[in-house]
Amino acid sequence: MEDILLLEAIERYLNDGMLEEERAYFEQLRKNTPEIDQMVVEHKLFLHQIEALSEHKNLRHSLHESHSRLLDKGDIFEGGEISTKGLVVQLWNRYKRVTAIAASIAGITAMAISGLVAYFSPAAKNSQIELLSRTIKQVVINQNALGAKIKEVDSKIPPNGELTSSGSAFLIDGKGYLVTNAHVLQGSGAVVVNSKGQEYNATIINIDKASDLAILKIRDSEFEPFTSLPYSIKKSGIDLGEELFTLGYPRESIVYNMGYMSALTGYKGDSSSYQISLSANPGNSGGPVFNKNGDVIGIISNRETSAEGVVFAIKSKGIYKLVDELRDSDTAIQKIKMPASSSLKGMARTEQIKEVEDCVFLVKAYNQK
């Protein structure tokens, strides 16, 4: 009990809770009793420590309060609810700047690319399919790019004729009958140019928009009919994976390309065409697709815009169908005799091309003003 009173006295003394008289008495006691003096010093230190801890705790509490108060007011910001945030949120907060930068770059790039694509791609039949005929604007661009403007002085296009589109065509009869795509002939007349640059006048015999095929006839005194064509036109017997090649005019000169048979149906299951994989460009439309024996198996018509190397070719059977249909009504068509046998089998590709290239023509369609 004594000790309790003593300790209480010490605490009162240290906390300035003593009256002057009592204080003087206590100080006297301290001087005379070393044990009490020691207790006072020790307790002072202890009280100081515990006092500091108390202050410290109070301050921490105040700081927490301040923090949540300011957070509520919106003066400070933690990107979400206080403290107990999920890892994802924390990661998001940490990387949101980087993410924002990356997203903007991606956005700008995407817009630039789509802008470029929209600018350079020709008007397509629909968003996914692109016709491979060339509008004449592109021809002009290509000519300019070559730096040599092709003179149209000796052209067989009438002087008041305006070029509208161009594509490729090939002979189906040595007498001068050609097949091309209907969409290539966006005009009232056409001239054809062979691989050596020789131009011939041609008339449009028939355009069948449904099958996207058209028949032309060269009517030109300079044209020397072929006694026979080197290739045949196959009606059937195509296998998946078969090696294919094509010749056409994506530019002013004849261009060779090769690929393979990808699918026996065309765009969205169209049974009148094939899907082939090769590189084709605007201007290839109407060009023949040969198998490795040099038989014509199809006519290049369009490609899928959303995928690379997906080109559609109309089955060569379609030519037979069209010719047969027209035979009854048109006497000119009756004269067409389609080549049934190929003389190219077993030949090297370069030799095959030499034989075939004279039969593949550049078609230039024009409108007379």
Next chain:
Amino acid sequence: MKQEINEQILLRGLVNNDSKAIDAIYKENFNMVQAFILNNNGTYDDARDVFQEAMITLYEKAKSESFVLTCQIKTYVYSVCRRLWLKKLQQKGRFVAQSDGLEETVSVDEDLEIHEKRNADFVIMERAMSSLGEPCKSLLEAYYINKKGMTEISAEFGYTNADNAKNQKYKCLMRLKKLFFTQYNIGD
């Protein structure tokens, strides 16, 4: 000049645990520190902890009699936070470029040393307290930390009178002092 006076007022407020002053200092400085921590692999929680630690250091400094404010509060707080955070990153084994930012810094190593020593003392005290067990711990906390009166405490803890509570407090205090002084080395 005016700013200096303002800062003196704020610091006095901080020492007196005045919530308005704390809010003002907090608002003025927290966002800068948060940005620094977040840009250096820290989280929002890290930012809050580090900033509050710096506020406590500032409080201790402002409280000491020899205190002289040699720089702006902003500079001081930023310097402490920077030092604390870089230290923490080093402990985690992450190495960061120690390049100084655009912010001005002052040397705070001495203050932080004192602060750390103080924190260590608090740890000793708190550990001693928690090893006391109940009801001693709560009783002493109520009296010494929360500054409650003996009558209030005796009512709260269910003692029949304040003297009994005092008696109990005395016993607890003796045990606590013993525990504390076996850990705490004076002058160490």
